[in-house]
Amino acid sequence: MDKVYDHKKVEERIYKDWEEKGYFSPEINPNGKPYSIILPPPNANAPLHFGHAMYVIEDILIRYHRMKGCKTLWLPGADHAGFETQFVFEKKLQEEGKSRFDYDRETLYKMIWDFVQGNRPIMEDQLRRLGFSLDWTRKKFTLDEDIKKIVYETFKKLYNDGFLYRDKRLVNYCTHDGTSFSDLEVIYKEKDASLYFIKYPLARGKGFITVATTRPETMLGDTAVAVNPKDKRYKELIGKFLSLPFTERQIPVVEDSAVDMEFGTGAVKITPAHDFNDFELAKRHNLQMVQVIGFDGKMNKKAGMFVGMYAKAARKAVIEEMKKKGLVEKINENYVHRIGLCYKCKNPIEPLPLEQWFVKMRPLASSAIKAIKDNKIKFYPQRHKKTILQFLENIKDWNISRQIAWGIRIPAWSCQDCKNWIVTKEEKPKQCKCGSGILKQDTDTFDTWFSSSQWPFATLMTNKKEDLKSFYPNSVMETMYDILLFWVARMIMVGIYKTGNIPFREVVLHGMVKDPLGKKMSKSKGNVVDPLEIVDKYGADAVRFALVYGTAFGNDQSLSFPKLQAMRNFTNKLWNIGRFIEMQFSLEYFKEKNLSFYSKEMDKNLLKEDQAIINATNQLIKKTTSSIDSYRFHDSAAQLYEFIWHKLADIYVEQIKERLKNGDENALIVLRHVWIMSLKLLHPFMPFITEELWNKIPRITKTELIISKWPK
RNA sequence: GGAUCCAUAGCUCAGUUGGUUAGAGCGUUCGCUUGACGUGCGAAAGGUCAGAGGUUCGAAUCCUCUUGGAUCCACCA
Numbered sequence: 158m159d160k161v162y163d164h165k166k167v168e169e170r171i172y173k174d175w176e177e178k179g180y181f182s183p184e185i186n187p188n189g190k191p192y193s194i195i196l197p198p199p200n201a202n203a204p205l206h207f208g209h210a211m212y213v214i215e216d217i218l219i220r221y222h223r224m225k226g227c228k229t230l231w232l233p234g235a236d237h238a239g240f241e242t243q244f245v246f247e248k249k250l251q252e253e254g255k256s257r258f259d260y261d262r263e264t265l266y267k268m269i270w271d272f273v274q275g276n277r278p279i280m281e282d283q284l285r286r287l288g289f290s291l292d293w294t295r296k297k298f299t300l301d302e303d304i305k306k307i308v309y310e311t312f313k314k315l316y317n318d319g320f321l322y323r324d325k326r327l328v329n330y331c332t333h334d335g336t337s338f339s340d341l342e343v344i345y346k347e348k349d350a351s352l353y354f355i356k357y358p359l360a361r362g363k364g365f366i367t368v369a370t371t372r373p374e375t376m377l378g379d380t381a382v383a384v385n386p387k388d389k390r391y392k393e394l395i396g397k398f399l400s401l402p403f404t405e406r407q408i409p410v411v412e413d414s415a416v417d418m419e420f421g422t423g424a425v426k427i428t429p430a431h432d433f434n435d436f437e438l439a440k441r442h443n444l445q446m447v448q449v450i451g452f453d454g455k456m457n458k459k460a461g462m463f464v465g466m467y468a469k470a471a472r473k474a475v476i477e478e479m480k481k482k483g484l485v486e487k488i489n490e491n492y493v494h495r496i497g498l499c500y501k502c503k504n505p506i507e508p509l510p511l512e513q514w515f516v517k518m519r520p521l522a523s524s525a526i527k528a529i530k531d532n533k534i535k536f537y538p539q540r541h542k543k544t545i546l547q548f549l550e551n552i553k554d555w556n557i558s559r560q561i562a563w564g565i566r567i568p569a570w571s572c573q574d575c576k577n578w579i580v581t582k583e584e585k586p587k588q589c590k591c592g593s594g595i596l597k598q599d600t601d602t603f604d605t606w607f608s609s610s611q612w613p614f615a616t617l618m619t620n621k622k623e624d625l626k627s628f629y630p631n632s633v634m635e636t637m638y639d640i641l642l643f644w645v646a647r648m649i650m651v652g653i654y655k656t657g658n659i660p661f662r663e664v665v666l667h668g669m670v671k672d673p674l675g676k677k678m679s680k681s682k683g684n685v686v687d688p689l690e691i692v693d694k695y696g697a698d699a700v701r702f703a704l705v706y707g708t709a710f711g712n713d714q715s716l717s718f719p720k721l722q723a724m725r726n727f728t729n730k731l732w733n734i735g736r737f738i739e740m741q742f743s744l745e746y747f748k749e750k751n752l753s754f755y756s757k758e759m760d761k762n763l764l765k766e767d768q769a770i771i772n773a774t775n776q777l778i779k780k781t782t783s784s785i786d787s788y789r790f791h792d793s794a795a796q797l798y799e800f801i802w803h804k805l806a807d808i809y810v811e812q813i814k815e816r817l818k819n820g821d822e823n824a825l826i827v828l829r830h831v832w833i834m835s836l837k838l839l840h841p842f843m844p845f846i847t848e849e850l851w852n853k854i855p856r857i858t859k860t861e862l863i864i865s866k867w868p869k
Numbered sequence: 870g871g872a873u874c875c876a877u878a879g880c881u882c883a884g885u886u887g888g889u890u891a892g893a894g895c896g897u898u899c900g901c902u903u904g905a906c907g908u909g910c911g912a913a914a915g916g917u918c919a920g921a922g923g924u925u926c927g928a929a930u931c932c933u934c935u936u937g938g939a940u941c942c943a944c945c946a
Contacts, residue, residue: 161908345944352946370946383946417945425946434945495944540873544941547872551943642942675881707882707894712874713939717881719895726908737905787885795883795893807910 158739158853162732164696168845172285175848180863181290183230183627185223192227193628194219195613196291197636197644198299200238201273202245205283206678207686207716208637208670213701213842214710214790215635216289218665220841221785222632223290224867230628232616233284233291235277237299239564239605240336244501246272246563257562262600265562270300283689288697288844290863295620299608300565303619308608309568309582311655316580320517320654323569323578327436328556330509331499332454336560337513339604340553341643343497343506352492353476354422356484357382360398360407366391367486369421371494372431373479374471376401377460378449379408381427383438386412388423402484403461411442430510448510468507513558513601514567521650522549528659534649537665537788538711541641548642549650557604564602571597610647613660631661638666638711665788668713670704675715686716698843699724705842706794727798728846731839734806735850738832742855746820754857755830759823767827770809773800774831778868781838794842801835829854834868 159166175181183191194215199205215231223229246269247257257265277298284291297304315321328337353373356365366382379401384391391410398407408427415438416425429439430448439446449460456463456471462478463471479485497506526549528534529542536542558567570579570586574593579586588594608615613634617625630652634645645664652660671677672684679685692700703724708714741747760768777800784792809831813824833856840847840862851862858865 158905160906162906340943368946372946415945420945427946432946494946497944544873547942639941709883712882715881717895720881722908723894726906729906729908733906733909735905740905789885791883792885799893806905810905811910 158732158736160733160736162696162729162846164698164728164845165693167849168286168288168697171845171848172288175290175861175863176285176293178861180223180861181231181292182294183228183292185864186226186228189226189228191230191627191632192219192222193230193232193631194633194635195616195631196231196233197634197640198234198236198297198609198612199280200241201235201276201280201298202238202242203276204279205688207688207691208678209283210287210688210691210700210704211637211667211670212284212289212635213287213704214665214667215633216287216701216844217705217785217790217841218633218635219290220844220863221867223863224837224840224865226866228627230295230624231289231291232295232297232620232628233281233289233293234297234612234616235273235280235299236605236609237273237564239602240334240501240559240561241605242269242273243561243563244334262562269563286689286692286697288701290844295616295624297616297619299605299612301619304608304615305565306583307611307615307618308565308603311611311651312568312603312607313580313582314655315516320520321514321580322517323512323514325510325512326515326556327430327433327508328511328513329497329506330452330511331502331504332452332507333502333504334499335452337509337511337556337558338499338506339556339606342500344500344503345495346498347493348496350492350494350496352421352489354486354488355476355479356486357399357401357408357426358484359394360400365484366394366399366410366424367422368424368426370426371492372428372468372472373475374456374460374463374468375428375431375449376426376475377403377456377463378428378430378447379426380406380429380439380444380447381408381411381442383411383413383416383425383427383442384423385416385418386414388416388418390423402479402482403463411444413438413441431508433508436508436510446510450507450509452509452511454507513556514569514599516555516557518552518554518650521654522552524653525549525646525649528649528653533659534661535663537663541638541664541666545641545646548646555604555607555647557607558599558601559604560601562602564605565608567599567601567603569599571599573597606643606647609644610651611655613648613652614656629656630659633663633665634661635665635667637669639669641666666711668708668711671713671715673716673718691716691721695721695725696728696845698846699728701844702727702794702798702842705790706798708791710788710790727802728843730802730806731843731846731850734801734810734832735853737810738828739853741817741825741828744817744820747822747825750822752822752826752829752855755826759826763823763827766809766812767823770805770831771827773804774834777838778834782867785841797835797839797842801839805831805835829856836862837865837868840865 199209219229219231250256329343330337350371352369352371354367354369355373356367358365368382382399394410395412397410401408427435427438429436429444429446431450447459449456450468451457454467456466458464463474499506529546568581568583572589572593573595575591577589586596613631614629617629648660699721703720780796781793816824836847836851848862
């Protein structure tokens with residue numbers, strides 16, 4: 158054996174061997190109790206970043222359960238990541254001086270498809286290099302034909318059950334990216350703004366009402382002014398009409414208790430087409446909706462003299478014109494308020510009225526809430542339970558239409574004659590109820606999360622015959638806490654809805670891996686780290702161990718080079734313990750002997766120091782097992798590290814050196830036993846080096862460590 | 870506005886149901902080392918456990934408040 162451990166000579170070879178022998182497949186333990194995890198499918202639009210290395214938690218659970226004899230499945234896949242991917246691709250196009258408008262839908266789709274296919278092998282190689290024991294024979298992609306079929310079916314089922322409706326409502330629309338978003342995809346930021354106090358004259362008689370607004374450019378879309386019914390200042394004016402400047406229209410003064418008397422003047426302009434609250438208020442009062450901003454972000458022809466201006470420019474222009482009319486009372490320029498931004502391009506989100514497919518969430522959420530409250534689904538760390546319940550209890554309907562090409566096209570057709578919608582499971586309907594054969598498919602695609610919400614069962618329904626039966630519900634869903642609401646919550650809702658059963662029993666959530674300075678890694682900051690770069694330098698085992706060691710599971714951590722180095726040193730320590738043991742077995746007086754294996758019966762012949770290490774080993778077995786079972790991986794890691802380095806190597810090995818020189822068989826038998834146990838316990842965390850060292854010791858079985866039995 | 874998390878050695882972090890002189894890695898200081906490993910070994914220095922109050926025989930650990938930092942949700946013109 159070399160004096161220093163060289164992971165490069167070991168890792169690739171061992172992984173290949175495991176994979177070729179089929180050890181990653183559940184068929185290895187066909188009669189065991191099923192244990193399953195579906196890998197959160199990484200986005201297929203880019204290579205993995207360092208945070209993905211946290212999948213190691215799943216690999217630990219998988220390897221542990223495999224060794225415990227479970228019929229263990231860890232199923233890999235990739236997510237087409239609709240909008241995210243199209244965004245990345247469009248950036249690429251931009252660099253080439255092109256844009257999505259240069260291509261028709263099919264061509265664009267094909268180009269992105271090819272782009273994604275180029276990325277997938279890179280991603281898969283990265284996962285292999287990290288040692289993840291994924292069952293590659295079962296890998297799935299969200300755009301596989303059979304997966305798409307299931308997504309269509311779910312859509313159709315929602316439609317048949319009345320949980321799906323198409324409605325023209327305000328949606329969060331990014332005029333820059335040209336698509337709508339769900340509420341979760343809007344981020345809010347504080348911005349300096351102005352609060353404009355503008356006057357609307359009474360249609361008859363003298364006088365006016367002053368309203369306060371941050372968005373005067375929407376005033377041409379106003380269809381009312383609202384006041385609080387308790388507000389004495391406006392009591393006389395309720396029911397009267399105001400002349401809306403720049404237009405021929407007269408708008409009523411309405412009363413609504415949602416109006417805050419304290420804010421501004423107590424009177425609010427109501428723009429149903431461009432503000433969520435106004436939209437709701439308008440429904441209550443049967444007000445019409447006038448859209449003045451288009452989907453291109455520009456004022457449309459309803460905006461009269463302001464047509465063609467971008468909303469922001471129109472704001473200034475409107476105020477200028479209002480000033481000319483003497484209708485600006487004052488402007489508060491030190492007004493700070495929050496505005497919604499597109500989470501991706503950071504441009505302001507424009508609430509716009511658009512026909513979309515919405516899923517009624519209340520009924521779906523209520524069964525999810527029940528499952529969680531009844532502890533059918535458990536959360537680790539527990540604190541996340543409260544967050545998800547809060548979300549589910551206040552859920553709003555889910556807009557699942559996206560105006561992008563990359564994704565699963567919505568299987569719905571509108572009749573061009575009677576305007577009816579027909580939903581199918583994929584195929585184009587022959588004709589409408591009205592007899593018309595002129596049908597046009599919805600041009601929108603599904604929100605990516607709509608398909609990924611079905612991942613826990615879709616992947617199993619489209620694999621080997623018995624998979625769904627064996628592995629659903631999944632044992633564990635492990636992912637980062639940042640997609641708890643986006644993904645985990647929706648998987649629970651859709652999973653229960655579609656299958657009648659929870660999608661998984663336990664939700665295990667790891668923390669974020671930040672850069673060495675504690676900043677969130679992101680492409681725009683340029684501080685992302687390629688996991689392979691780190692694996693090349695320190696070895697996969699060290700990287701894996703560093704991610705579990707020293708930070709309480711579930712907490713955020715920063716990438717730490719000193720820690721990586723320390724863990725690499727640990728692998729070298731392991732290597733040298735192994736080397737030392739190998740050397741003993743090749744000593745002349747041990748070489749030819751067929752040394753027996755440690756058993757409890759030996760205890761009475763053992764020295765105190767032998768007994769001490771045996772006892773410590775037994776304790777380690779218990780502690781490692783229980784800490785993995787309770788998802789306290791950092792405890793396991795610390796215990797293993799402490800035991801192997803500071804008890805086994807520093808103390809016991811030193812204690813018995815003399816005895817080994819004198820040919821003391823018991824010492825070597827105990828040493829070998831403790832070493833075998835150590836390698837087993839450490840294997841889920843550091844699979845490569847433990848497997849390699851396992852192969853260097855004389856032992857009872859010929860089987861590889863990966864499929865050896867977990868000690869009791 | 871609602872919720873959650875964090876504040877422990879110079880740095881990065883452990884310390885689960887409250888219990889002996891509060892731990893690790895890195896760093897620092899001193900020494901050792903030539904057949905397991907210098908990616909090593911032995912030892913040492915270093916902490917009013919953010920602050921205040923409370924519960925308790927006993928609190929880093931539980932409760933309240935304050936300060937400072939992070940995050941999530943909702944979103945008032």
